[in-house]
Amino acid sequence: MMNKHSFSLQVNDGLIVNGDIYSINQELRPVLIISHGFKAYREWGFFPYMSEKFASSGMIVVNIDFSQNGVVDAEKGIFDADVFRSVTVTQEISDLNCVIDNLGSLMSEHSIEGWNGEIYLLGHSLGGAVSMITASQREDIVKLVTWGSIGDIDRNTQRQKDNWRKNGVMEFENRLTGQILYLDVEYLEDKLRNKEKYDLEKCISRLNIPTFILHGDKDFTVSIKEAEKLHSAAKNSEICIISRANHTFNCRHPFTGTSEMLEEAINSTIDFLKK
Secondary structure: OOEEEEEEEEOOOOOEEEEEEEEOOOOOEEEEEEEOOOOOOOOOOOHHHHHHHHHHOOOEEEEEOOOOOOEEEOOOOEEOHHHHOOOOHHHHHHHHHHHHHOHHHHHHHOOOOOEEEEEEEEEEOHHHHHHHHHHHOOOOEEEEEEEOOOOOOOOOOHHHHHHHHHHOEEEEEOOOOOOEEEEEHHHHHHHHHOOOOOOHHHHHHOOOOOEEEEEEOOOOOOOHHHHHHHHHHOOOEEEEEEOOOOOOOOOOOOOOOOOHHHHHHHHHHHHHHHO
């Protein structure tokens, strides 16, 4: 039987990482931590579904919200704009590290037995970059999976950067709801300050662990070239291109059901993690 346990973990400065742990009663198995991307959250679209599928395959799955994603209504996709605007990549890396460091206590608190001590990371889009950077800075990650990950942290044109600095914020619309959201200029400055440390090709090149780079060939949000670039830089990676798949594997929010592309992504990832 599938068990789902929700948790709230304080990270720093009063910030909270919320998450769900999915597990079934099995023998020793690894923990898989799933990180969402930009403008997403743990209950967005396919994340709960994929979490259940991975748990059913024989893993303990920890599906997290980054502390500053700002979501207040997961079903409708409404954000607290004041919280969202203060997000940074550095904070998301800190959030993920905090979850990893507290896995033992989370398992104990929710009476989840059978963790074999292994930790796998899976990140979608920006979450792929956060997972990659985190894995490159730790010694306890056993496997890494990226879905539709960006290949470069510095993604803005000089004109965009100039306007961002001039205005102090970047404004954009959430297409799903029409809500206007903002990003403080600190989001940009944080990335540029840490450009060398967060160089994704260098981060993935430092990894000796098995890495699975999965991307849709119809992903027009993040080019397939970014996946190919990461694969070329990695020492120990496999690349999997999902035919006819877009950035969200042809699924939407609210989630109305799976797709052939999502099933292929899930099953090929399970095959990789089971090796």
